Amino acid sequence: MFYLSDIGKYFIMIKMSFFKPSKWKVLRKLIFKEINDLIIESIPIVAILSFFIGAVISIQTALNLSSPFISKSLIGFATRQSVILEFAPTFMSIIMAGKVGSYITSSIGTMRVTEQIDALEVMGINPLNYLVFPKIVALLFYPFVITISMFVAIFGGFLAMTFAGVPSEAYISGIQMEFEPYHIVYAYIKTFLFAIILATVPSYHGFYMKGGALEVGKASTLSFVWTSIIIIVVNFIITQLLLS
Amino acid sequence: MIEIKNIIKSFNESTIVNNVSTTFLKGKTNLIIGQSGSGKTVLLKCLLGLHTPDSGEIIYDGVSNKKMNDSSKTLLRREMGMVFQGSALFDSMTVIENVMFPLTMLSDKNDEEIREKAEIAIQRVELEKAYDKLPSELSGGMQKRVAIARAIVMNPKYLFCDEPNSGLDPRTSIIIDKLIQEITKEFNITTIINSHDMNSVMEIGEKIIFLVDGEKNWEGTNKEIFKTTNQSVTDFVYSSELLKKVKKYL
Numbered sequence: 001m002f003y004l005s006d007i008g009k010y011f012i013m014i015k016m017s018f019f020k021p022s023k024w025k026v027l028r029k030l031i032f033k034e035i036n037d038l039i040i041e042s043i044p045i046v047a048i049l050s051f052f053i054g055a056v057i058s059i060q061t062a063l064n065l066s067s068p069f070i071s072k073s074l075i076g077f078a079t080r081q082s083v084i085l086e087f088a089p090t091f092m093s094i095i096m097a098g099k100v101g102s103y104i105t106s107s108i109g110t111m112r113v114t115e116q117i118d119a120l121e122v123m124g125i126n127p128l129n130y131l132v133f134p135k136i137v138a139l140l141f142y143p144f145v146i147t148i149s150m151f152v153a154i155f156g157g158f159l160a161m162t163f164a165g166v167p168s169e170a171y172i173s174g175i176q177m178e179f180e181p182y183h184i185v186y187a188y189i190k191t192f193l194f195a196i197i198l199a200t201v202p203s204y205h206g207f208y209m210k211g212g213a214l215e216v217g218k219a220s221t222l223s224f225v226w227t228s229i230i231i232i233v234v235n236f237i238i239t240q241l242l243l244s
Numbered sequence: 245m246i247e248i249k250n251i252i253k254s255f256n257e258s259t260i261v262n263n264v265s266t267t268f269l270k271g272k273t274n275l276i277i278g279q280s281g282s283g284k285t286v287l288l289k290c291l292l293g294l295h296t297p298d299s300g301e302i303i304y305d306g307v308s309n310k311k312m313n314d315s316s317k318t319l320l321r322r323e324m325g326m327v328f329q330g331s332a333l334f335d336s337m338t339v340i341e342n343v344m345f346p347l348t349m350l351s352d353k354n355d356e357e358i359r360e361k362a363e364i365a366i367q368r369v370e371l372e373k374a375y376d377k378l379p380s381e382l383s384g385g386m387q388k389r390v391a392i393a394r395a396i397v398m399n400p401k402y403l404f405c406d407e408p409n410s411g412l413d414p415r416t417s418i419i420i421d422k423l424i425q426e427i428t429k430e431f432n433i434t435t436i437i438n439s440h441d442m443n444s445v446m447e448i449g450e451k452i453i454f455l456v457d458g459e460k461n462w463e464g465t466n467k468e469i470f471k472t473t474n475q476s477v478t479d480f481v482y483s484s485e486l487l488k489k490v491k492k493y494l
Protein backbone atom coordinates (compact mmCIF):
# COMPACT_ATOMS: atom_id res chain seq x y z
CA MET A 1 0.00 0.00 0.00
CA PHE A 2 0.93 3.60 -0.49
CA TYR A 3 1.31 5.47 2.76
CA LEU A 4 2.08 9.11 3.37
CA SER A 5 5.72 8.27 4.02
CA ASP A 6 5.89 6.57 0.60
CA ILE A 7 4.69 9.78 -1.03
CA GLY A 8 7.45 11.70 0.75
CA LYS A 9 10.03 9.08 -0.18
CA TYR A 10 8.84 9.24 -3.80
CA PHE A 11 9.40 13.00 -4.06
CA ILE A 12 12.76 12.74 -2.32
CA MET A 13 13.72 10.08 -4.86
CA ILE A 14 12.88 12.43 -7.73
CA LYS A 15 14.83 15.24 -6.10
CA MET A 16 17.85 13.02 -5.41
CA SER A 17 17.99 11.87 -9.02
CA PHE A 18 19.10 15.38 -9.97
CA PHE A 19 21.88 15.53 -7.38
CA LYS A 20 25.52 14.47 -7.62
CA PRO A 21 25.24 13.86 -11.37
CA SER A 22 27.55 11.48 -13.20
CA LYS A 23 29.79 12.80 -15.97
CA TRP A 24 27.88 14.23 -18.91
CA LYS A 25 29.69 11.82 -21.25
CA VAL A 26 28.25 8.88 -19.30
CA LEU A 27 24.79 10.38 -18.87
CA ARG A 28 24.45 11.21 -22.54
CA LYS A 29 25.06 7.59 -23.45
CA LEU A 30 22.52 6.41 -20.89
CA ILE A 31 19.93 8.92 -22.09
CA PHE A 32 20.28 7.77 -25.72
CA LYS A 33 19.93 4.17 -24.61
CA GLU A 34 16.74 4.96 -22.66
CA ILE A 35 15.30 6.97 -25.56
CA ASN A 36 15.80 3.90 -27.70
CA ASP A 37 14.43 1.39 -25.17
CA LEU A 38 11.53 3.45 -23.84
CA ILE A 39 10.49 5.69 -26.72
CA ILE A 40 11.60 4.31 -30.11
CA GLU A 41 10.80 0.70 -29.24
CA SER A 42 7.31 1.66 -28.09
CA ILE A 43 6.33 3.28 -31.37
CA PRO A 44 5.32 0.07 -33.25
CA ILE A 45 2.88 -1.16 -30.61
CA VAL A 46 1.46 2.33 -30.11
CA ALA A 47 0.97 2.70 -33.87
CA ILE A 48 -0.77 -0.67 -34.26
CA LEU A 49 -3.09 -0.15 -31.30
CA SER A 50 -3.89 3.42 -32.32
CA PHE A 51 -4.73 2.43 -35.87
CA PHE A 52 -7.31 -0.17 -34.84
CA ILE A 53 -8.80 1.80 -31.97
CA GLY A 54 -9.18 4.82 -34.27
CA ALA A 55 -10.96 2.59 -36.76
CA VAL A 56 -13.28 1.16 -34.09
CA ILE A 57 -14.15 4.60 -32.71
CA SER A 58 -15.21 5.82 -36.13
CA ILE A 59 -17.20 2.64 -36.91
CA GLN A 60 -19.08 2.84 -33.62
CA THR A 61 -19.77 6.51 -34.07
CA ALA A 62 -21.07 5.80 -37.57
CA LEU A 63 -23.35 3.04 -36.24
CA ASN A 64 -24.85 5.40 -33.70
CA LEU A 65 -25.43 8.11 -36.27
CA SER A 66 -27.80 6.21 -38.51
CA SER A 67 -30.26 9.10 -38.89
CA PRO A 68 -29.99 10.57 -42.40
CA PHE A 69 -30.48 14.09 -40.97
CA ILE A 70 -27.14 14.07 -39.17
CA SER A 71 -24.16 15.01 -41.25
CA LYS A 72 -21.58 12.26 -41.85
CA SER A 73 -18.85 14.75 -41.00
CA LEU A 74 -19.83 14.28 -37.38
CA ILE A 75 -18.02 10.92 -37.50
CA GLY A 76 -14.71 12.62 -38.22
CA PHE A 77 -15.41 15.21 -35.57
CA ALA A 78 -16.25 12.64 -32.87
CA THR A 79 -13.25 10.48 -33.73
CA ARG A 80 -10.91 13.46 -33.55
CA GLN A 81 -12.29 14.60 -30.22
CA SER A 82 -12.14 11.24 -28.49
CA VAL A 83 -8.68 10.49 -29.85
CA ILE A 84 -7.10 13.81 -28.91
CA LEU A 85 -8.83 14.32 -25.58
CA GLU A 86 -8.82 10.83 -24.11
CA PHE A 87 -7.72 7.93 -26.20
CA ALA A 88 -4.19 8.99 -27.21
CA PRO A 89 -3.02 10.65 -23.99
CA THR A 90 -4.78 8.54 -21.34
CA PHE A 91 -5.52 5.15 -22.84
CA MET A 92 -2.09 4.92 -24.48
CA SER A 93 -0.40 5.90 -21.21
CA ILE A 94 -2.09 2.99 -19.49
CA ILE A 95 -0.81 0.64 -22.17
CA MET A 96 2.61 2.20 -21.67
CA ALA A 97 2.36 1.64 -17.91
CA GLY A 98 2.24 -2.03 -18.83
CA LYS A 99 5.02 -1.94 -21.39
CA VAL A 100 7.47 0.75 -20.28
CA GLY A 101 6.49 0.73 -16.60
CA SER A 102 7.00 -2.95 -15.95
CA TYR A 103 10.23 -2.87 -17.94
CA ILE A 104 11.54 -0.05 -15.73
CA THR A 105 10.47 -1.74 -12.49
CA SER A 106 11.88 -5.12 -13.39
CA SER A 107 15.19 -3.79 -14.70
CA ILE A 108 15.81 -1.55 -11.68
CA GLY A 109 14.39 -4.19 -9.30
CA THR A 110 16.75 -6.84 -10.67
CA MET A 111 19.65 -4.49 -10.10
CA ARG A 112 18.44 -4.00 -6.52
CA VAL A 113 18.10 -7.70 -5.65
CA THR A 114 21.42 -8.63 -7.27
CA GLU A 115 23.14 -5.83 -5.30
CA GLN A 116 24.14 -3.94 -8.46
CA ILE A 117 22.64 -0.80 -6.90
CA ASP A 118 24.75 -1.35 -3.78
CA ALA A 119 27.75 -1.77 -6.05
CA LEU A 120 27.08 1.64 -7.60
CA GLU A 121 26.75 3.19 -4.17
CA VAL A 122 30.01 1.63 -2.95
CA MET A 123 31.77 3.19 -5.91
CA GLY A 124 30.49 6.57 -4.78
CA ILE A 125 28.02 6.89 -7.66
CA ASN A 126 24.53 8.27 -7.05
CA PRO A 127 22.42 5.32 -8.26
CA LEU A 128 19.29 7.45 -8.59
CA ASN A 129 21.04 9.83 -10.92
CA TYR A 130 22.54 6.94 -12.85
CA LEU A 131 19.29 4.95 -13.18
CA VAL A 132 16.31 7.29 -12.85
CA PHE A 133 17.45 10.63 -14.29
CA PRO A 134 18.09 9.24 -17.82
CA LYS A 135 14.61 7.71 -17.80
CA ILE A 136 13.00 11.02 -16.85
CA VAL A 137 14.88 12.78 -19.64
CA ALA A 138 14.03 10.07 -22.17
CA LEU A 139 10.34 10.28 -21.33
CA LEU A 140 10.35 14.01 -22.10
CA PHE A 141 10.13 12.68 -25.66
CA TYR A 142 6.93 10.84 -24.77
CA PRO A 143 4.63 13.56 -26.24
CA PHE A 144 6.18 12.59 -29.56
CA VAL A 145 4.81 9.04 -29.15
CA ILE A 146 1.37 10.41 -28.30
CA THR A 147 1.46 12.67 -31.36
CA ILE A 148 2.07 9.60 -33.52
CA SER A 149 -0.80 7.87 -31.75
CA MET A 150 -3.16 10.79 -32.50
CA PHE A 151 -2.30 10.91 -36.19
CA VAL A 152 -2.42 7.15 -36.70
CA ALA A 153 -5.74 6.78 -34.86
CA ILE A 154 -7.41 9.52 -36.88
CA PHE A 155 -5.98 7.94 -40.03
CA GLY A 156 -7.32 4.53 -38.90
CA GLY A 157 -10.76 6.09 -38.59
CA PHE A 158 -10.40 7.59 -42.04
CA LEU A 159 -9.53 4.25 -43.64
CA ALA A 160 -12.36 2.46 -41.86
CA MET A 161 -14.85 5.05 -43.11
CA THR A 162 -13.49 4.90 -46.63
CA PHE A 163 -14.08 1.13 -46.61
CA ALA A 164 -17.55 1.70 -45.21
CA GLY A 165 -18.34 4.06 -48.06
CA VAL A 166 -18.42 7.33 -46.16
CA PRO A 167 -17.18 10.05 -48.51
CA SER A 168 -13.64 11.02 -47.51
CA GLU A 169 -14.49 14.76 -47.84
CA ALA A 170 -17.10 14.34 -45.08
CA TYR A 171 -14.63 12.69 -42.69
CA ILE A 172 -11.92 15.24 -43.45
CA SER A 173 -14.22 18.21 -42.99
CA GLY A 174 -15.30 16.52 -39.75
CA ILE A 175 -11.79 16.41 -38.35
CA GLN A 176 -11.37 20.09 -39.19
CA MET A 177 -14.68 21.07 -37.63
CA GLU A 178 -14.77 23.46 -34.63
CA PHE A 179 -11.10 23.04 -33.95
CA GLU A 180 -10.22 24.25 -30.46
CA PRO A 181 -6.44 24.80 -29.91
CA TYR A 182 -6.97 24.74 -26.14
CA HIS A 183 -7.89 21.05 -26.38
CA ILE A 184 -4.44 20.36 -27.79
CA VAL A 185 -2.86 22.30 -24.93
CA TYR A 186 -4.92 20.28 -22.46
CA ALA A 187 -3.92 16.99 -24.13
CA TYR A 188 -0.22 17.84 -24.04
CA ILE A 189 -0.25 19.05 -20.44
CA LYS A 190 -1.75 15.66 -19.53
CA THR A 191 0.75 13.83 -21.68
CA PHE A 192 3.66 15.63 -20.03
CA LEU A 193 2.40 14.72 -16.54
CA PHE A 194 1.82 11.11 -17.57
CA ALA A 195 5.38 10.98 -18.93
CA ILE A 196 6.78 12.01 -15.56
CA ILE A 197 4.54 9.47 -13.82
CA LEU A 198 5.59 6.72 -16.26
CA ALA A 199 9.26 7.42 -15.60
CA THR A 200 9.16 7.82 -11.84
CA VAL A 201 6.45 5.62 -10.29
CA PRO A 202 7.86 2.39 -11.80
CA SER A 203 11.39 3.50 -10.88
CA TYR A 204 10.26 3.98 -7.30
CA HIS A 205 8.77 0.48 -7.16
CA GLY A 206 11.95 -1.05 -8.54
CA PHE A 207 14.44 1.01 -6.58
CA TYR A 208 12.99 0.45 -3.13
CA MET A 209 11.95 -3.17 -3.51
CA LYS A 210 13.23 -5.89 -1.21
CA GLY A 211 13.57 -9.62 -1.72
CA GLY A 212 14.50 -11.82 -4.64
CA ALA A 213 13.48 -12.77 -8.17
CA LEU A 214 9.89 -13.57 -7.16
CA GLU A 215 9.49 -10.14 -5.60
CA VAL A 216 10.72 -8.51 -8.82
CA GLY A 217 7.69 -10.00 -10.57
CA LYS A 218 5.37 -8.86 -7.82
CA ALA A 219 6.89 -5.39 -7.84
CA SER A 220 6.29 -5.11 -11.60
CA THR A 221 2.64 -5.99 -11.20
CA LEU A 222 2.22 -3.62 -8.29
CA SER A 223 3.98 -0.90 -10.23
CA PHE A 224 1.58 -1.37 -13.16
CA VAL A 225 -1.42 -1.18 -10.85
CA TRP A 226 -0.22 1.99 -9.15
CA THR A 227 0.97 3.69 -12.31
CA SER A 228 -2.43 3.16 -13.95
CA ILE A 229 -4.35 4.29 -10.87
CA ILE A 230 -2.25 7.43 -10.57
CA ILE A 231 -2.64 8.19 -14.28
CA ILE A 232 -6.43 7.82 -14.06
CA VAL A 233 -6.66 9.99 -10.94
CA VAL A 234 -4.34 12.68 -12.32
CA ASN A 235 -6.37 12.59 -15.53
CA PHE A 236 -9.51 13.28 -13.54
CA ILE A 237 -7.93 16.14 -11.59
CA ILE A 238 -6.41 17.77 -14.67
CA THR A 239 -9.67 17.48 -16.56
CA GLN A 240 -11.53 19.09 -13.66
CA LEU A 241 -9.00 21.89 -13.52
CA LEU A 242 -8.61 22.60 -17.21
CA LEU A 243 -11.87 21.69 -18.91
CA SER A 244 -14.80 22.00 -16.56
CA MET B 245 43.79 -0.84 9.38
CA ILE B 246 40.18 -0.38 10.41
CA GLU B 247 39.26 -0.09 14.05
CA ILE B 248 35.64 -0.35 15.16
CA LYS B 249 34.34 0.62 18.56
CA ASN B 250 30.96 -0.43 19.99
CA ILE B 251 29.09 -0.61 16.69
CA ILE B 252 25.34 -1.00 17.11
CA LYS B 253 22.90 -1.29 14.21
CA SER B 254 19.18 -2.07 14.46
CA PHE B 255 16.35 -2.32 11.97
CA ASN B 256 12.81 -1.72 13.22
CA GLU B 257 13.58 -2.33 16.91
CA SER B 258 15.56 -5.54 16.34
CA THR B 259 19.28 -5.18 17.00
CA ILE B 260 21.26 -6.88 14.24
CA VAL B 261 24.80 -5.81 15.17
CA ASN B 262 25.25 -5.44 18.90
CA ASN B 263 28.16 -3.55 20.42
CA VAL B 264 30.95 -5.00 18.28
CA SER B 265 34.51 -3.72 18.75
CA THR B 266 37.62 -5.04 17.01
CA THR B 267 40.56 -4.18 14.79
CA PHE B 268 41.01 -5.31 11.18
CA LEU B 269 44.66 -5.52 10.21
CA LYS B 270 46.41 -4.07 7.18
CA GLY B 271 47.95 -6.51 4.70
CA LYS B 272 46.00 -9.36 6.24
CA THR B 273 42.82 -11.25 5.41
CA ASN B 274 40.43 -10.52 8.27
CA LEU B 275 37.45 -12.85 8.53
CA ILE B 276 34.02 -12.21 9.99
CA ILE B 277 32.44 -15.61 10.56
CA GLY B 278 29.11 -16.77 11.93
CA GLN B 279 25.90 -18.52 10.98
CA SER B 280 23.57 -17.19 8.32
CA GLY B 281 21.62 -14.30 9.77
CA SER B 282 24.22 -13.50 12.43
CA GLY B 283 24.69 -10.00 11.02
CA LYS B 284 27.88 -10.36 8.98
CA THR B 285 26.57 -8.56 5.92
CA VAL B 286 25.05 -5.78 7.98
CA LEU B 287 28.35 -5.23 9.80
CA LEU B 288 30.25 -5.19 6.51
CA LYS B 289 27.79 -2.69 5.04
CA CYS B 290 28.34 -0.47 8.08
CA LEU B 291 32.07 -0.49 7.37
CA LEU B 292 31.36 0.35 3.72
CA GLY B 293 29.07 3.20 4.65
CA LEU B 294 26.03 1.57 3.00
CA HIS B 295 24.43 1.44 6.46
CA THR B 296 24.90 4.11 9.10
CA PRO B 297 25.45 2.54 12.53
CA ASP B 298 23.10 3.75 15.28
CA SER B 299 26.08 4.31 17.52
CA GLY B 300 29.77 3.50 17.72
CA GLU B 301 32.82 4.63 15.83
CA ILE B 302 34.69 3.34 12.76
CA ILE B 303 38.29 4.49 12.41
CA TYR B 304 39.90 4.12 8.96
CA ASP B 305 43.68 4.37 9.34
CA GLY B 306 43.35 6.87 12.14
CA VAL B 307 40.44 8.86 10.66
CA SER B 308 37.16 8.49 12.52
CA ASN B 309 33.88 8.33 10.57
CA LYS B 310 32.50 10.84 13.08
CA LYS B 311 34.92 13.51 11.88
CA MET B 312 34.13 13.08 8.19
CA ASN B 313 31.96 15.37 6.13
CA ASP B 314 30.17 14.21 2.98
CA SER B 315 33.02 14.98 0.61
CA SER B 316 35.62 13.16 2.67
CA LYS B 317 33.21 10.22 2.85
CA THR B 318 32.99 10.23 -0.95
CA LEU B 319 36.78 10.27 -1.16
CA LEU B 320 36.98 7.40 1.33
CA ARG B 321 34.53 5.39 -0.82
CA ARG B 322 36.98 5.61 -3.70
CA GLU B 323 39.55 3.81 -1.56
CA MET B 324 37.19 0.89 -1.00
CA GLY B 325 36.60 -2.12 -3.19
CA MET B 326 33.75 -4.54 -2.65
CA VAL B 327 33.10 -8.06 -3.89
CA PHE B 328 29.41 -8.78 -3.39
CA GLN B 329 27.94 -12.15 -2.48
CA GLY B 330 26.38 -12.64 -5.92
CA SER B 331 29.22 -10.76 -7.67
CA ALA B 332 26.82 -7.91 -8.59
CA LEU B 333 28.28 -7.48 -12.05
CA PHE B 334 26.37 -5.13 -14.36
CA ASP B 335 24.65 -7.64 -16.58
CA SER B 336 24.34 -5.42 -19.63
CA MET B 337 28.11 -4.82 -19.74
CA THR B 338 30.94 -7.07 -20.91
CA VAL B 339 33.75 -8.15 -18.59
CA ILE B 340 36.09 -5.38 -19.69
CA GLU B 341 33.32 -2.77 -19.47
CA ASN B 342 32.48 -3.93 -15.94
CA VAL B 343 36.07 -3.53 -14.83
CA MET B 344 36.49 -0.22 -16.66
CA PHE B 345 33.26 1.10 -15.14
CA PRO B 346 34.59 2.60 -11.86
CA LEU B 347 37.36 4.35 -13.76
CA THR B 348 35.03 5.58 -16.51
CA MET B 349 32.69 6.99 -13.89
CA LEU B 350 35.18 8.44 -11.47
CA SER B 351 38.61 9.09 -12.99
CA ASP B 352 39.78 11.78 -15.37
CA LYS B 353 41.89 9.35 -17.39
CA ASN B 354 41.28 8.96 -21.12
CA ASP B 355 39.72 5.86 -22.64
CA GLU B 356 43.02 4.19 -23.53
CA GLU B 357 44.51 4.62 -20.07
CA ILE B 358 41.28 3.29 -18.55
CA ARG B 359 41.29 0.24 -20.78
CA GLU B 360 44.93 -0.41 -19.99
CA LYS B 361 44.33 -0.30 -16.23
CA ALA B 362 41.29 -2.56 -16.57
CA GLU B 363 43.30 -5.05 -18.62
CA ILE B 364 45.98 -5.18 -15.94
CA ALA B 365 43.35 -5.92 -13.30
CA ILE B 366 41.74 -8.63 -15.44
CA GLN B 367 45.13 -10.19 -16.13
CA ARG B 368 45.76 -10.23 -12.39
CA VAL B 369 42.73 -12.49 -11.95
CA GLU B 370 43.72 -14.49 -15.05
CA LEU B 371 40.69 -13.85 -17.21
CA GLU B 372 42.32 -12.43 -20.35
CA LYS B 373 40.25 -14.75 -22.53
CA ALA B 374 36.94 -13.35 -21.32
CA TYR B 375 37.31 -9.61 -22.07
CA ASP B 376 34.29 -9.38 -24.32
CA LYS B 377 32.02 -11.93 -22.64
CA LEU B 378 28.86 -10.96 -20.79
CA PRO B 379 28.52 -11.97 -17.11
CA SER B 380 25.73 -14.42 -18.02
CA GLU B 381 28.23 -16.34 -20.17
CA LEU B 382 30.65 -16.91 -17.27
CA SER B 383 30.80 -19.56 -14.56
CA GLY B 384 30.30 -18.53 -10.92
CA GLY B 385 34.04 -18.66 -10.25
CA MET B 386 34.81 -16.50 -13.27
CA GLN B 387 32.16 -13.98 -12.22
CA LYS B 388 33.84 -13.76 -8.82
CA ARG B 389 37.17 -13.09 -10.54
CA VAL B 390 35.63 -10.27 -12.56
CA ALA B 391 34.12 -8.87 -9.37
CA ILE B 392 37.57 -8.98 -7.74
CA ALA B 393 39.14 -7.27 -10.76
CA ARG B 394 36.47 -4.55 -10.61
CA ALA B 395 37.07 -4.13 -6.88
CA ILE B 396 40.85 -3.69 -7.23
CA VAL B 397 40.96 -1.59 -10.39
CA MET B 398 40.91 1.66 -8.39
CA ASN B 399 43.81 0.45 -6.18
CA PRO B 400 41.77 0.36 -2.98
CA LYS B 401 43.20 0.58 0.51
CA TYR B 402 40.29 -1.50 1.81
CA LEU B 403 38.80 -4.58 0.22
CA PHE B 404 35.51 -6.06 1.41
CA CYS B 405 34.24 -9.46 0.32
CA ASP B 406 30.80 -10.79 1.24
CA GLU B 407 30.95 -14.59 1.19
CA PRO B 408 33.26 -14.63 -1.84
CA ASN B 409 32.94 -18.38 -2.22
CA SER B 410 29.21 -18.87 -1.74
CA GLY B 411 27.87 -20.97 -4.58
CA LEU B 412 31.32 -22.21 -5.64
CA ASP B 413 32.67 -25.74 -5.48
CA PRO B 414 35.28 -26.40 -2.75
CA ARG B 415 38.24 -26.27 -5.10
CA THR B 416 37.24 -23.03 -6.82
CA SER B 417 36.46 -21.60 -3.38
CA ILE B 418 40.00 -22.16 -2.22
CA ILE B 419 41.43 -20.71 -5.44
CA ILE B 420 39.32 -17.57 -4.98
CA ASP B 421 40.28 -17.33 -1.28
CA LYS B 422 43.96 -17.67 -2.14
CA LEU B 423 43.64 -15.08 -4.91
CA ILE B 424 42.14 -12.60 -2.46
CA GLN B 425 44.90 -13.33 0.03
CA GLU B 426 47.65 -12.86 -2.57
CA ILE B 427 46.18 -9.56 -3.72
CA THR B 428 45.92 -8.44 -0.09
CA LYS B 429 49.63 -9.06 0.46
CA GLU B 430 50.70 -7.70 -2.92
CA PHE B 431 49.02 -4.33 -2.47
CA ASN B 432 49.09 -4.24 1.34
CA ILE B 433 45.30 -3.90 1.56
CA THR B 434 43.12 -4.15 4.66
CA THR B 435 40.86 -6.99 3.54
CA ILE B 436 37.70 -8.03 5.38
CA ILE B 437 35.90 -11.18 4.31
CA ASN B 438 32.53 -12.51 5.46
CA SER B 439 32.41 -16.25 5.52
CA HIS B 440 30.78 -19.28 7.02
CA ASP B 441 33.11 -21.67 5.23
CA MET B 442 35.54 -23.64 7.42
CA ASN B 443 37.94 -24.09 4.50
CA SER B 444 38.36 -20.31 4.30
CA VAL B 445 38.89 -20.15 8.03
CA MET B 446 41.69 -22.70 7.83
CA GLU B 447 43.32 -21.33 4.69
CA ILE B 448 43.17 -17.57 5.06
CA GLY B 449 41.93 -16.81 8.60
CA GLU B 450 44.76 -14.55 9.69
CA LYS B 451 42.40 -12.69 11.98
CA ILE B 452 38.93 -13.96 12.76
CA ILE B 453 35.97 -12.51 14.61
CA PHE B 454 33.06 -14.80 15.35
CA LEU B 455 29.54 -13.33 15.52
CA VAL B 456 26.61 -14.89 17.33
CA ASP B 457 23.29 -13.04 16.93
CA GLY B 458 25.12 -9.83 16.14
CA GLU B 459 27.48 -9.97 19.10
CA LYS B 460 31.20 -10.68 18.96
CA ASN B 461 31.55 -14.01 20.70
CA TRP B 462 35.21 -14.72 20.06
CA GLU B 463 38.23 -13.37 18.19
CA GLY B 464 41.62 -14.83 17.29
CA THR B 465 43.54 -16.53 14.48
CA ASN B 466 42.98 -19.74 12.55
CA LYS B 467 45.59 -21.43 14.71
CA GLU B 468 43.77 -20.47 17.87
CA ILE B 469 40.27 -21.30 16.66
CA PHE B 470 40.91 -25.04 16.68
CA LYS B 471 42.17 -24.95 20.24
CA THR B 472 39.62 -22.70 21.87
CA THR B 473 37.33 -24.08 24.56
CA ASN B 474 34.58 -21.56 23.75
CA GLN B 475 31.53 -23.78 23.26
CA SER B 476 29.76 -21.66 20.59
CA VAL B 477 32.96 -21.52 18.54
CA THR B 478 33.56 -25.27 18.71
CA ASP B 479 29.90 -25.95 17.88
CA PHE B 480 30.31 -23.76 14.80
CA VAL B 481 33.73 -25.10 13.79
CA TYR B 482 32.93 -28.77 14.29
CA SER B 483 29.42 -28.72 12.89
CA SER B 484 30.06 -31.40 10.25
CA GLU B 485 30.56 -35.10 11.01
CA LEU B 486 33.81 -35.05 9.08
CA LEU B 487 35.30 -32.31 11.19
CA LYS B 488 34.08 -34.00 14.37
CA LYS B 489 36.09 -37.06 13.34
CA VAL B 490 39.07 -34.88 12.48
CA LYS B 491 38.85 -33.32 15.94
CA LYS B 492 39.44 -36.69 17.60
CA TYR B 493 42.83 -36.93 15.93
CA LEU B 494 43.92 -33.37 16.76
Ligand SMILES: Nc1ncnc2c1ncn2[C@@H]1O[C@H](COP(=O)(O)OP(=O)(O)O)[C@@H](O)[C@H]1O
Binds near residue numbers: 280285
Ligand atom coordinates in the same frame (compact mmCIF):
# COMPACT_ATOMS: atom_id res chain seq x y z
N1 LIG C 1 17.97 -3.69 5.34
C1 LIG C 1 17.49 -4.50 6.31
N2 LIG C 1 16.32 -4.22 6.92
C2 LIG C 1 15.83 -5.01 7.90
N3 LIG C 1 16.42 -6.12 8.33
C3 LIG C 1 17.59 -6.47 7.78
C4 LIG C 1 18.19 -5.68 6.73
N4 LIG C 1 19.34 -6.27 6.36
C5 LIG C 1 19.47 -7.36 7.13
N5 LIG C 1 18.43 -7.49 7.98
C6 LIG C 1 18.26 -8.56 8.96
O1 LIG C 1 19.46 -8.70 9.68
C7 LIG C 1 19.73 -10.04 9.98
C8 LIG C 1 21.17 -10.37 9.65
O2 LIG C 1 21.34 -10.32 8.26
P1 LIG C 1 22.73 -10.47 7.53
O3 LIG C 1 23.69 -9.48 8.03
O4 LIG C 1 22.43 -10.47 6.07
O5 LIG C 1 23.19 -11.93 7.98
P2 LIG C 1 24.41 -12.77 7.43
O6 LIG C 1 25.11 -11.97 6.39
O7 LIG C 1 25.26 -13.04 8.62
O8 LIG C 1 23.83 -14.03 6.89
C9 LIG C 1 18.73 -10.87 9.21
O9 LIG C 1 17.79 -11.38 10.15
C10 LIG C 1 18.07 -9.91 8.28
O10 LIG C 1 16.71 -10.20 8.13
Ligand SMILES: [Mg+2]
Binds near residue numbers: 284285406407
Ligand atom coordinates in the same frame (compact mmCIF):
# COMPACT_ATOMS: atom_id res chain seq x y z
MG1 LIG D 1 25.31 -12.26 4.36
